[in-house]
Amino acid sequence: MTNYAICFGLVLLVVTIGLKLFRRGRPVVTLPVKPITSTEELISTFDSVSPVIGFNVDAQPSHPYAPWSGGKFQMAMGIRRTQEDSWLMLDNRYREEQSLRERLLDNEKAGVLQYLDGSEDACRETLEHIVAFLTRRFPDLFFRSPKDLNYLCNGITGAVFRVVDPLEQHPLEIAARLVMEDMNLLIQGAGPDPDEHYLRASFSMAPAGWYLKDRIGWPLWQIHTPVPMWEEKLRKPVEKYFRDMKVSTPVERMNFFMQTDKTLFQQEPFAAQRAENVKIQDVQVRHERQTLRRLPQSRAILFMVRTYLTPVVELASNKASLYTLRKSIRAMPEEMAKYKGREAWGDVFEKWAERELADYEPSVEC
Numbered sequence: 001m002t003n004y005a006i007c008f009g010l011v012l013l014v015v016t017i018g019l020k021l022f023r024r025g026r027p028v029v030t031l032p033v034k035p036i037t038s039t040e041e042l043i044s045t046f047d048s049v050s051p052v053i054g055f056n057v058d059a060q061p062s063h064p065y066a067p068w069s070g071g072k073f074q075m076a077m078g079i080r081r082t083q084e085d086s087w088l089m090l091d092n093r094y095r096e097e098q099s100l101r102e103r104l105l106d107n108e109k110a111g112v113l114q115y116l117d118g119s120e121d122a123c124r125e126t127l128e129h130i131v132a133f134l135t136r137r138f139p140d141l142f143f144r145s146p147k148d149l150n151y152l153c154n155g156i157t158g159a160v161f162r163v164v165d166p167l168e169q170h171p172l173e174i175a176a177r178l179v180m181e182d183m184n185l186l187i188q189g190a191g192p193d194p195d196e197h198y199l200r201a202s203f204s205m206a207p208a209g210w211y212l213k214d215r216i217g218w219p220l221w222q223i224h225t226p227v228p229m230w231e232e233k234l235r236k237p238v239e240k241y242f243r244d245m246k247v248s249t250p251v252e253r254m255n256f257f258m259q260t261d262k263t264l265f266q267q268e269p270f271a272a273q274r275a276e277n278v279k280i281q282d283v284q285v286r287h288e289r290q291t292l293r294r295l296p297q298s299r300a301i302l303f304m305v306r307t308y309l310t311p312v313v314e315l316a317s318n319k320a321s322l323y324t325l326r327k328s329i330r331a332m333p334e335e336m337a338k339y340k341g342r343e344a345w346g347d348v349f350e351k352w353a354e355r356e357l358a359d360y361e362p363s364v365e366c
């Protein structure tokens with residue numbers, strides 16, 4: 001009986017090790033190809049999204065979030081469930097940012113658009129989702145060409161795109177010319193470690209201090225190597241979250257940086273900002289709204305980022321928010337402050353905030 005148990009144990013051990021080795025040696029994932037062949041497939045999702053009829057994009061103010069809190073600094077994932085209706089948003093920055101996208105795609109394509117083998121299905125599925133959402137949510141602005149239903153009209157820019165096979169541009173390029181967000185696709189096991197998520201495709205018009213060309217193909221932990229405390233505080237929970245993420249629970253998170261000019265296409269790290277003669281009028285709050293969702297067919301994770309720039313002086317009219325922002329900046333540990341480039345804008349901000357908040361009494365201390 002004991003011999004049987006030992007034999008059984010050994011067999012189990014060999015099978016487990018064999019399976020592990022087999023998974024590690026796997027080549028980059030090739031996902032089943034499911035071409036977009038009919039317009040019905042494109043409109044089959046987002047049935048629960050409420051259409052906004054007569055939406056005037058030029059009259060819609062942008063919605064820069066104020067993701068600062070006055071308490072103790074916390075390095076946390078900070079994610080919450082996102083409402084399906086507000087997955088993708090449009091506002092009065094649309095035309096200007098579309099022009100920037102066009103300029104960058106024309107002149108700096110490799111800087112904004114990268115895609116690697118194995119990401120084809122995920123990129124197509126991303127476009128499919130975006131088209132389905134936009135035509136449902138903003139039917140006056142995004143609609144099929146009456147002449148040929150295989151083409152989608154962007155009613156804001158007047159551009160027309162073929163959105164079924166064969167596509168005429170890369171799917172992420174088409175998607176970039178429809179939405180205001182940047183798009184990143186992460187695929188589990190698309191690299192040496194079967195448990196890790198790797199960045200396999202991206203359109204990034206507003207990188208927050210990083211070069212897409214360098215980081216394409218990297219796993220999540222490596223992308224975050226410049227981020228203080230990521231390894232100790234966030235690596236494990238984020239990786240687990242990614243592995244377990246369900247199609248049915250899209251989430252969002254917000255963050256902010258500060259910068260000393262209005263550059264959206266910011267590839268240089270913030271810590272490298274030049275600090276000479278900065279005026280408070282130059283200082284911008286760079287707010288990001290990030291959403292994450294798992295795509296049902298390719299199983300890729302789609303990480304989208306909308307970036308807003310607001311001159312910090314605009315906070316003069318919202319003292320409560322300014323007060324909390326100042327607290328949050330003061331609470332940053334030194335290494336985080338350095339990473340966020342506080343050396344370049346910190347003193348100018350402090351002096352200005354001191355004056356603005358001289359008579360301000362916070363109603364509830366937080």
Ligand code: HEM
Pocket residue numbers: 076077078079184186199208209210220223224226227234238253255256269303
């Ligand atoms: C729940 C998921 C994620 C969390 C909690 C997270 C967290 C963070 C944090 C804390 C930072 C530092 C800036 C800040 O937010 O204060 C950061 C920076 C960054 N994150 Fe993430 N992140 C997540 C997902 C992703 C994904 C999917 C990508 C894929 C492209 C990504 C790319 C970056 C990049 C490129 C930076 C800038 C790194 C640099 O400064 O060079 N993040 N992230």
